[in-house]
Amino acid sequence: MTDLPPHVITNPRLGSWVAVAGGVDGGMVEVRVGKAELGQGIATALAQLAADALALPLDRIRMVAPHTALGPDQGLTAGSLSVLQTGPTLAHVGGVVRALAGPTSPVAEYVARIAGLDPTLDLTTVEPLAPVAAAAVGRSEPRLDLPDKVLGRPRFLADLRPEGLLHGRVLRPPSVGAVLRSVPDGWTLRDGSSLASSGTGKPGVTLVRDGSFVGVVGEREADVDRALEQLRGDSDWDERDLLPDPDDLPGWLRSGTHEEVPVLDEEGAPGPGSDVVEASYSRPFLAHASIAPSAGLATWTDDGVHVRSHSQGIHGLRDAIAAALDLDPGTVVVEHVENAGCYGHNAADDAAFDAVLLARAVPGRPVLLRWTRPDELTWGPLAPAMTATLRARLEGGRIAGWSHDVWSQGHSARPGYSGHPGLIAGADLATPVPLPPSTDPPLAAGGGTTRNALPAYDVGPRRVVGHRKTDSPLRTSAMRALGAHLNVFAIESFMDDLAHTTGADPVAFRLDHLADPRARHVVAEAARIAGWGEELPEDTGRGLGYARYKDRGAHCAIVADVEVTDDVVVRRLVVVADVGRVVNPDGARSQLEGGATQATSWTVKERMAFDRRRLLGTDWEAYPVLRFSETPEVTVHLVDSDAPSTGAGEAAQGPTSAAIANAVHHALGVRVRDLPLDPAAIVRAIDALGG
Amino acid sequence: MTGFEVNGAHVEVGGDPDTPLLTVLRDDLGLVGTRFGCGQGLCGACHVSLDGAVVPSCRTPVWQAEGRSVTTVEGLSADGTPHPVQRAILDRQAAQCGFCISGIVVRAAALLDAEPDADAARVAEALDGNLCRCGAHRRIVDAVLAARQDPVGG
Structure with missing residues (x-):
């Protein structure tokens, strides 16, 4: 037997992956994967891989949404791993199907034979046929999901309208750690076990309360919305000032209690000292800021609970719901339904659990729960604030020692991640299910705080250490690229600083320290395509950033042209990426464009504001993101490669941020090390020069 | 009742006339193509055309549509x-x-x-x-x- 892909070993049943629907003659082959469409186009890319694996035309493949009871468990849809993990898996499944149901032509007869295969067949017991030549892979196939979305058809979770639907809302506390003191008069308190008419005078609106968890359920969405606002106005909370000083996040991150995350400690790496160059960098807390508020749909019956969620990990969510409510996991079914892009662990799982808690109060009726916009921005997990101090020793114009210390909260609080359900409402229940501190993915999976903290360059002896802060009142979790955003921003800003210290050109200085030919190629290509060294208009600077995501993923180099006047305007980004063998070139380009554009927003605009009690970024004015007229031109160039495919969605974020900072330095001669890189930060940097 | 035209067809809806047009479109008329993004009129996901002017339907009470013509995303490909x-x-x-x-x-x-x-x-x-x-x-x-x-x- 050839080497079995891990996801075949854990999901060996043929019927978990492949079925035939729609009759034997016109049958469509349904492929059910455990990776979810998050707006990144993965369903289309995986359909292409499935078509080639099964040697079928793409239009015979129908991708079916992930489902805990019917489909495979592939863990999370995260970390740019979907193609990497699913490609070999589908190749095995397809190779087995061809071995048992071939020949593959004529197609109708082949599909009929697939329909006749035993769904309980163990995929690990059959030697797969060798792969056939790629037909669908490598082509820019249009996205399968976009027609519904562009034409305005039902597609998203909140578009579902099952028979008997009730709408639900939850009243989140006004601030972190707030405890509900009293609920308004006139509401009939429910213990969450039965439905009764409420005392609001609005027929059909019911209060659900369990400890500090309060929600409303009702027949009509408009009534439920009004009831929520009434409840918000009437409810009384004990609040405390638990939040850190927003003006000294780096100092706060470095204080308190930490878990050390050692990555590398080589003899001779530099500590603090007069012979080393040293600089510190930071980013604030950020919001995932999905355009859709999170939602969940749940139905509670005597047999169990059925949940529809846009979670990135439906199996982990199933287990977390079961653990939080002491249910048999076998009675909880979660299926994936699309929602807007999440960009990491947002409130999707929390909303699913909210829906379950409300549905429990109205057995037999489906409850569609939707968060509010302020809650989505401020109660979803935040992306952690981070700070890093880098040191380097220079000898003869070269780097001869390097150290990197990075402080952050953990980058994952996903359900089940550290053995806890991790669902926000759990903390508010009368019998609380506490939220554990965020942790980090293991280093073998790319780490979190220390992701991409290891420089790609030849820098002599190295010391790289993460310091994960464990005593924060704020809940943080994964946002695209995790710690790689700040770490690459820091490393690539520092490389420019070191180049200037030695009088070298930043591109030449990088190439001097870079051995990997694929790395050298993307850096040199980005510089060439962008016209590195050319004269630029007044007030405009040009900067480059490079990284290989997670040290073994995509190589990506980006050149930014930035105009700095009263504002910081990113005019153009040139992106050169080597993502290995490309499954869908336009899809990969789209992910890189989007990653670079979103990172531009993080870099020049975004910061979750708060005072000592409340998060203040409650709407799109208080948490501004990049708008159309502020968006740079982005050109993406993919390197031809036969190397194994990697993800593309998280390769651009770190390099973009550094390229922008380096361009600002090029334009003004000032170095901004604390994000966001907005006009106020530039004024501070200029003042610091004069002071 | 509030009467208005949606994508060329006349409709009459009951309920509170202060109900957002978006809620009426999605829940009463089944036109879920117009999305709820913020409820604050700040993101544009719920934009519809009201007599040719683009408005956030989440902040437009349905009474404002009385006697007027609404076009949603579905109406742009109605044929x-x-x-x-x-x-x-x-x-x-x-x-x-x-x-x-x-x-x-x-x-x-x-x-x-x-x-x-x-x-x-x-x-x-x-x-x-x-x-x-x-x-x-x-x-x-x-x-x-x-x-x-x-x-x-x-």
């Missing part, structure tokens, strides 16, 4: 033919998650009705009330520009 803006967005794969795209289609279609020769800067400015978080902005602007050459219904 089965996608609007040129929709076709150009699909041709150029100018969306990622697609949650913002209904409101953008409505806004862009209204722009091209009023200014058929809008240039890239004007298109971007017109879409500044529509947020996109995935970073598909430039593709969307290019698609709207491409739609200029495409006669409606052609």
Whole structure:
């Protein structure tokens, strides 16, 4: 037997992956994967891989949404791993199907034979046929999901309208750690076990309360919305000032209690000292800021609970719901339904659990729960604030020692991640299910705080250490690229600083320290395509950033042209990426464009504001993101490669941020090390020069 | 009852006249293509055309539609033919998650009705009330520009 892909070993049943629907003659082959469409186009890319694996035309493949009871468990849809993990898996499944149901032509007869295969067949017991030549892979196939979305058809979770639907809302506390003191008069308190008419005078609106968890359920969405606002106005909370000083996040991150995350400690790496160059960098807390508020749909019956969620990990969510409510996991079914892009662990799982808690109060009726916009921005997990101090020793114009210390909260609080359900409402229940501190993915999976903290360059002896802060009142979790955003921003800003210290050109200085030919190629290509060294208009600077995501993923180099006047305007980004063998070139380009554009927003605009009690970024004015007229031109160039495919969605974020900072330095001669890189930060940097 | 026209058909709806038009469209009329993004009139996901003017339907009480004509994203392809803006967005794969795209289609279609020769800067400015978080902005602007050459219904 050839080497079995891990996801075949854990999901060996043929019927978990492949079925035939729609009759034997016109049958469509349904492929059910455990990776979810998050707006990144993965369903289309995986359909292409499935078509080639099964040697079928793409239009015979129908991708079916992930489902805990019917489909495979592939863990999370995260970390740019979907193609990497699913490609070999589908190749095995397809190779087995061809071995048992071939020949593959004529197609109708082949599909009929697939329909006749035993769904309980163990995929690990059959030697797969060798792969056939790629037909669908490598082509820019249009996205399968976009027609519904562009034409305005039902597609998203909140578009579902099952028979008997009730709408639900939850009243989140006004601030972190707030405890509900009293609920308004006139509401009939429910213990969450039965439905009764409420005392609001609005027929059909019911209060659900369990400890500090309060929600409303009702027949009509408009009534439920009004009831929520009434409840918000009437409810009384004990609040405390638990939040850190927003003006000294780096100092706060470095204080308190930490878990050390050692990555590398080589003899001779530099500590603090007069012979080393040293600089510190930071980013604030950020919001995932999905355009859709999170939602969940749940139905509670005597047999169990059925949940529809846009979670990135439906199996982990199933287990977390079961653990939080002491249910048999076998009675909880979660299926994936699309929602807007999440960009990491947002409130999707929390909303699913909210829906379950409300549905429990109205057995037999489906409850569609939707968060509010302020809650989505401020109660979803935040992306952690981070700070890093880098040191380097220079000898003869070269780097001869390097150290990197990075402080952050953990980058994952996903359900089940550290053995806890991790669902926000759990903390508010009368019998609380506490939220554990965020942790980090293991280093073998790319780490979190220390992701991409290891420089790609030849820098002599190295010391790289993460310091994960464990005593924060704020809940943080994964946002695209995790710690790689700040770490690459820091490393690539520092490389420019070191180049200037030695009088070298930043591109030449990088190439001097870079051995990997694929790395050298993307850096040199980005510089060439962008016209590195050319004269630029007044007030405009040009900067480059490079990284290989997670040290073994995509190589990506980006050149930014930035105009700095009263504002910081990113005019153009040139992106050169080597993502290995490309499954869908336009899809990969789209992910890189989007990653670079979103990172531009993080870099020049975004910061979750708060005072000592409340998060203040409650709407799109208080948490501004990049708008159309502020968006740079982005050109993406993919390197031809036969190397194994990697993800593309998280390769651009770190390099973009550094390229922008380096361009600002090029334009003004000032170095901004604390994000966001907005006009106020530039004024501070200029003042610091004069002071 | 509040009476108005939606995508060319007359409708009568009951309930509180202060109910947001968005809620009526989605819950009473089954037109879920118009999306709820913020409820604050700040993101554009719920944009509809009201007598030709683009409004956030989440902040438009249904009484304001009385006797008027509403066009939603569904109405732009009502005869089965996608609007040129929709076709150009699909041709150029100018969306990622697609949650913002209904409101953008409505806004862009209204722009091209009023200014058929809008240039890239004007298109971007017109879409500044529509947020996109995935970073598909430039593709969307290019698609709207491409739609200029495409006669409606052609």
